Amino acid sequence: MNTEPTGFLYPFIESEERDASSLVADLAGSARAKMADSVALRTATLESCGGLVQRAAAEMADRFGAGGRLFAFGNGGSSTDADGTVELFRCPPSGRPLPAMSLVDDRAVLTALANDIGFDVVFARQIIAYAQAGDVAIGFSTSGDSVNVIRAFEEASRRGLLTIGLCGYEGGAMADSDAIEYCLVVRSDSVHRIQEAQDALVLQLWSAVQDHVPEGSQS
Amino acid sequence: MIATVDAQLGGQETAPAEDLAGAALSLARRFAAGATMWCVAPEWPAHGRHVAVEFVHPVIVGKRALPAVNVEGADVVRALRLLARPGDVLLAISSAADLVSADLMSRADAWGLTSLWLGAGPRPSPGRADHVVWVEGVEPARAARTGDMVLLYHLLWELTHVVFEHPGLLRAEPACTEEVCITCSDEGRVAEVQAVHDILGAEVLVGGRTETVDVSLVDPPEPGDLVLVHAGVALSTLRGGLP
Numbered sequence: 001m002n003t004e005p006t007g008f009l010y011p012f013i014e015s016e017e018r019d020a021s022s023l024v025a026d027l028a029g030s031a032r033a034k035m036a037d038s039v040a041l042r043t044a045t046l047e048s049c050g051g052l053v054q055r056a057a058a059e060m061a062d063r064f065g066a067g068g069r070l071f072a073f074g075n076g077g078s079s080t081d082a083d084g085t086v087e088l089f090r091c092p093p094s095g096r097p098l099p100a101m102s103l104v105d106d107r108a109v110l111t112a113l114a115n116d117i118g119f120d121v122v123f124a125r126q127i128i129a130y131a132q133a134g135d136v137a138i139g140f141s142t143s144g145d146s147v148n149v150i151r152a153f154e155e156a157s158r159r160g161l162l163t164i165g166l167c168g169y170e171g172g173a174m175a176d177s178d179a180i181e182y183c184l185v186v187r188s189d190s191v192h193r194i195q196e197a198q199d200a201l202v203l204q205l206w207s208a209v210q211d212h213v214p215e216g217s218q219s
Numbered sequence: 220m221i222a223t224v225d226a227q228l229g230g231q232e233t234a235p236a237e238d239l240a241g242a243a244l245s246l247a248r249r250f251a252a253g254a255t256m257w258c259v260a261p262e263w264p265a266h267g268r269h270v271a272v273e274f275v276h277p278v279i280v281g282k283r284a285l286p287a288v289n290v291e292g293a294d295v296v297r298a299l300r301l302l303a304r305p306g307d308v309l310l311a312i313s314s315a316a317d318l319v320s321a322d323l324m325s326r327a328d329a330w331g332l333t334s335l336w337l338g339a340g341p342r343p344s345p346g347r348a349d350h351v352v353w354v355e356g357v358e359p360a361r362a363a364r365t366g367d368m369v370l371l372y373h374l375l376w377e378l379t380h381v382v383f384e385h386p387g388l389l390r391a392e393p394a395c396t397e398e399v400c401i402t403c404s405d406e407g408r409v410a411e412v413q414a415v416h417d418i419l420g421a422e423v424l425v426g427g428r429t430e431t432v433d434v435s436l437v438d439p440p441e442p443g444d445l446v447l448v449h450a451g452v453a454l455s456t457l458r459g460g461l462p
Contacts, residue, residue, distance in 0.1 A: 017387035020244055027240035027378045034377070035236065038370050076276065080269035084364065087265055093360030191278040192373040196366035203364040 038196045041188055045197040046204055049184045053201065056164050056182040057208030063134050063162055065214040070100035071131060071161075073123040073152055074140030077191070079104040081140045081166070081198055088206050095210040101130070103152070123152035133160030141165070142194045144172020144185070153179040166201060168194030235352050235371065242335055242350035243378030244388070249308045249333055250379070251389040256287040257303050257332075260312040261319040263363045264291050267312060270372040274379075282380055295319055296326070305331030305427025312368065314359035315343040324348045325445055325457070329411040331427015337371050339363065407449040409457065412440045423448060 017023070046053075060070070070089055072082035082102050089100035103126045104110065113122045127137065137156035139149040144167035153163050157179035165180040168188055175183050186197040246256065256274065260267030267289040274287035287310075290298050296319070303309065309332045311320035320336065324347050327334035336348035339362035342355055352375070354367050362368060382388065410423035410432065421434045425448055433452045434440055446453040 017385055020388045023382070023385055023388060024237075024240045024244055027243055027381060028234075028236040030381070031236040031239050031374045031378060032234075034374055035370065038366065042366050076272055077269055077278070080265040080272070083265035083268065084263070087263060088364055093358065093364075192370075192377070196370045196373065199364055199366035199369055203361075203366075206364075 037190075038193055041186070041193050042197045042200040045186050046200055048187075049201060050204070052182050052184060053205050054208055056162075056184075057205055058212050059162050060136050060164075060205075060209050061212030061214070063136055064098050064209070066134050068099075068132075068134040068136055068162075070098065070136045070138060071103055071127065071156075072100065072138045072140075073103035073126075074149060075146055077195055078140035078142060078146075078149075081195065081202070082138070084199065085138060085202050085206075088202065089209075092206065092210070096213055098209070098213070103127075120147045120151055123148050124155040127152050127155045127159065127161070131156060131159055131161055136162045136164065138164045138166070139174075139180075140167070140198060141172070141174060142168040142191045142198075144169060144174035150174060150177060150179070153177060157181075164205075166198045168198075235354060238350065238352040239371065239374050239378060242352055243375055244382055245333060245350060246308060246335065246375065247379045247382035248389055249306065250285050251383070252306060254286075254307045254333075255304070256285070256308040256310055257299055258287055258289045258310045258312070259291070259295055259299075259320060259323060260289075261291070261295065262313050262317050262360075263368070264289075266363065266368055266372070267291060269369060270310065270312065270376075273372060273376045277376070277380075283383070285379075296322060299323065300326075300330070303330055303332055306333075307331075308333045308335060310335045310337065311348075312337045312372070314338055314340045315347075316340075316359075321347070325409065326411055328426065329409050329424050329445065331424075337368070337375070339368065407447040407454055410446050410448040410453070412442055412444045412446060414442060415440060421446075421453070423453070 072085045074082040082104055086100040086102040089098045091097060103123050109126060110122050113125050137153060139153055141149045150173055153165060156163050163180045164182045165174045166184045167174045168186045171183060171185040174180055175185060184201050186194045188194050258267045258271045271287040271289035274285040309323060309327045311323060313320040315338060324334050324336055334348040335350045336343060337352045339354040339357050340359035342353045343351060352371055354362055408425050410425035413422045413424055415421045418435050419433055420431050421440060422429055423432050432448050437446060437453050437456045440446055440456055445457040447455045447457060
């Protein structure tokens with residue numbers, strides 16, 4: 001299904017158009033409407049997920065305080081959400097830098113696993129290799145159905161990691177997974193709006209972790 | 220806790236929505252003419268990767284894949300000098316204080332590139348890029364994480380595809396017809412020095428084309444320096460980038 005149709009806004013497409021001014025005005029109007037949608041969804045999501053975020057952050061802070069590390073993963077645009085999460089925790093705009101690793105960072109490991117075994121295991125195998133019981137796993141999937149993300153959570157859960165999932169729509173398979181302790185669902189069917197709200201959720205989570213993390217326990 | 224573009228719409232001199240519309244029209248025209256969009260985000264590498272994958276592998280099935288490439292690493296300027304071709308587009312996502320982005324924006328015209336700068340915080344000085352789309356009045360490092368930055372390039376992608384539905388407008392590149400055209404007028408242009416032969420002659424890249432200019436009026440330039448060129452003469456050296 002086309003979740004973000006644009007054609008209806010511009011039903012009379014003329015191949016011989018020459019004056020761009022009315023199109024530019026329409027584009028700006030469309031952008032303004034989408035901005036308002038994005039802000040409304042972000043505000044509603046921070047509200048609805050606020051309690052879960054606070055509880056997850058408190059547990060994360062305990063684990064960071066005890067020497068735990070954060071592993072983040074996702075596919076495509078969600079891989080950049082994982083990267084962005086790692087950037088935020090490791091090089092924060094303020095507060096304490098915290099140990100975080102992106103499981104999409106190392107292309108040698110990713111392509112080796114994908115080529116030799118299959119893409120379904122690219123994150124789970126890295127969890128097996130790197131993670132320990134006191135660590136934290138954060139995975140992103142807008143559909144909630146990414147097999148490699150879910151398999152990484154299953155592996156992480158078995159190993160005693162704290163597991164936090166971010167997904168969209170109705171949460172997909174992630175919402176039903178016992179392997180994910182904190183599942184933060186952005187209730188939208190637009191991949192773009194979901195990703196924008198996930199950014200806001202991660203910022204809220206990071207901010208709450210900073211509030212909780214003990215002084216001087218990590219550097 | 221989120222500072223949003225929404226709050227900016229009233230208070231800003233130029234609203235992001237209008238700037239995005241102009242940028243999307245320009246970007247679609249460049250893509251239609253065969254351009255590649257080169258993306259850099261030195262402060263926030265994840266945003267550079269995200270905007271590139273957005274254009275290459277659209278979330279909406281059936282939308283065409285467009286050539287957008289994220290470039291990161293030790294020497295982005297050198298890589299892009301080799302990779303980018305005249306007519307391409309250079310997109311930077313950063314704060315105005317990011318030196319690599321600012322340097323690239325200074326070189327874009329000399330390389331013959333259309334420049335597009337998305338960011339947050341204090342706005343770059345006027346004229347630093349062909350299109351500036353900015354969220355003002357926020358702390359950049361924080362704004363990069365609220366969802367506002369990703370919103371800007373999601374909309375840039377979406378509006379660009381809307382322009383593709385208007386083929387007549389894709390062909391309507393602004394033509395050089397009047398005396399106000401900067402290419403033909405009395406205004407100086409930024410050029411990048413390629414090779415210095417002697418005090419009178421240096422090869423420079425200006426608007427993506429190589430020209431020989433007189434460098435006798437400026438301190439001896441070195442390859443990679445930017446100079447302001449007018450009527451075949453380098454008038455000043457722009458070390459450290461543009462103001």
